[in-house]
Amino acid sequence: MRNGLVYAAFIIGVVVIGGGIGFLNVPGEWYAGLAKPWFTPPNWVFGPMWTTLYVLIGWVGARKWLHGGAVKLWWAQMGLNFIWSPVFFGLQLPLAGLLVIVAIWALIVVFILREWRGDRLSALLFLPYVAWVSLATALNAAIVVLN
Numbered sequence: 001m002r003n004g005l006v007y008a009a010f011i012i013g014v015v016v017i018g019g020g021i022g023f024l025n026v027p028g029e030w031y032a033g034l035a036k037p038w039f040t041p042p043n044w045v046f047g048p049m050w051t052t053l054y055v056l057i058g059w060v061g062a063r064k065w066l067h068g069g070a071v072k073l074w075w076a077q078m079g080l081n082f083i084w085s086p087v088f089f090g091l092q093l094p095l096a097g098l099l100v101i102v103a104i105w106a107l108i109v110v111f112i113l114r115e116w117r118g119d120r121l122s123a124l125l126f127l128p129y130v131a132w133v134s135l136a137t138a139l140n141a142a143i144v145v146l147n
Contacts, residue, residue: 006066011058017082018054022047025085030092037142039135053129057081060122069122070114077107088140094147098140105133 027043041049057078064071080103088097108130115123 003062003066007059007062010062010065011055014058014061014078015051015054018050021082021085022050025089027089031089034094034143035146037139037146039142040139041135049132053132056125057129060125063119063122067119069119070111073107073111073114077104077111080104080107094140094144098137098144101133101137101140105130105137108133 061074061078063069064074080100084097084100084104087093087100108126112123112126112130115126
């Protein structure tokens with residue numbers, strides 16, 4: 001029962017906080033006016049993708065909380081993840097956003113490598129996350145170059 005509550009708390013917490021940050025930092029007219037690369041996903045993809053990823057990230061966070069492992073790496077990537085939207089969209093600073101997202105990407109990769117032997121499931125659950133953040137990093141970098 002306790003484990004189920006921990007999983008629920010992490011998943012709901014990550015989804016609600018991440019969703020709230022997204023809601024408070026809507027891309028808006030500024031983002032719409034930026035030149036974007038050909039590989040920019042349609043806007044409707046971002047909400048479902050981040051919701052799915054936040055569920056996976058929350059699940060992994062609960063695993064780390066309950067069973068140990070790369071807990072500090074999990075918290076570090078989560079903290080940076082939560083500040084990217086306010087930096088990029090809220091402050092409208094694509095270059096600063098790029099620095100943040102490169103750090104997020106690096107922390108995710110280090111997390112996967114660290115957990116690969118000790119908690120393969122957590123490492124595997126982070127593979128879609130690193131794939132999406134790789135695309136987001138390329139998108140952020142292209143926006144910096146194009147604008």
